[in-house]
Amino acid sequence: xxxxxxxxxxxxxxxxxxxxxxxxxxxxxxxxxxxxxxxxxxxxxxxxxxxxxxxxxxxxxxxxxxxxxxxxxxxxxxxxxxxxxxxxxxxxxxxxxxxxxxxxxxxxxxxxxxxxxxxxxxxxxxxxxxxxxxxxxxxxxxxxxxxxxxxxxxxxxxxxxxxxxxxxxxxxx
Numbered sequence: 085x086x087x088x089x090x091x092x093x094x095x096x097x098x099x100x101x102x103x104x105x106x107x108x109x110x111x112x113x114x115x116x117x118x119x120x121x122x123x124x125x126x127x128x129x130x131x132x133x134x135x136x137x138x139x140x141x142x143x144x145x146x147x148x149x150x151x152x153x154x155x156x157x158x159x160x161x162x163x164x165x166x167x168x169x170x171x172x173x174x175x176x177x178x179x180x181x182x183x184x185x186x187x188x189x190x191x192x193x194x195x196x197x198x199x200x201x202x203x204x205x206x207x208x209x210x211x212x213x214x215x216x217x218x219x220x221x222x223x224x225x226x227x228x229x230x231x232x233x234x235x236x237x238x239x240x241x242x243x244x245x246x247x248x249x250x251x252x253x254x255x256x257x
Contacts (some may be wrong), residue, residue, distance in 0.1 A: 088249045091240060092169060092207045093117055095253075101166035106153035107192060108171045108184060112138030118167070119123075119145050128155040128161050146160040156192045159199060166204040168196055171234040186222045193226065197235070200256045227252055231241075 086094065096118070105123035106115040109129035115138055116124045125148045129135060135152050142148050151161065154172075170193075172184045196206055208223070227237050234257055241250035 088209050089252050092251055096121055096167055103165040105165050105168040109134045109138050110171055112141040112195050114169045116141055119148050130154055133198055156188050159195050164199050164201050166201050168206040170208040190226055202256055204256050206254040209249055211249045
């Protein structure tokens with residue numbers, strides 16, 4: 085069985101998109117992946133280390149814009165988008181004290197839901213195996229409030245692994 089990132093990438097690879105957003109740039113793997121399926125990719129992180137890792141990874145790609153700022157500010161750069169990825173938690177290999185937070189992620193998700201194009205999809209990969217991973221509890225409450233006439237929302241998880249990451253998929257109908 086594939087891991088959650090492979091699960092998300094498999095679903096994204098089924099079509100092409102105009103604009104994609106990597107809301108949590110990290111080491112740039114989702115940004116690079118999205119660049120093969122999107123006309124343009126916008127990628128955000130608050131850590132300079134993440135920006136440097138991603139710059140090195142994407143090399144000569146010319147359809148990517150990198151931003152050293154919070155994903156909460158994405159709407160300063162993008163009016164609408166077709167696909168987005170959140171990888172919640174901390175930068176792999178980085179400072180584990182710097183993490184996504186419930187408050188910022190919730191505000192971003194609310195804005196993202198309004199900017200998401202019809203038939204667009206947001207994937208939220210949630211890691212619960214660390215203290216900051218508890219942000220998912222509050223986010224689950226938000227996901228349940230999304231109007232089923234406008235959004236399809238699904239959760240994909242490994243049922244027999246404690247603290248395993250899971251994916252929430254939000255599709256605009």
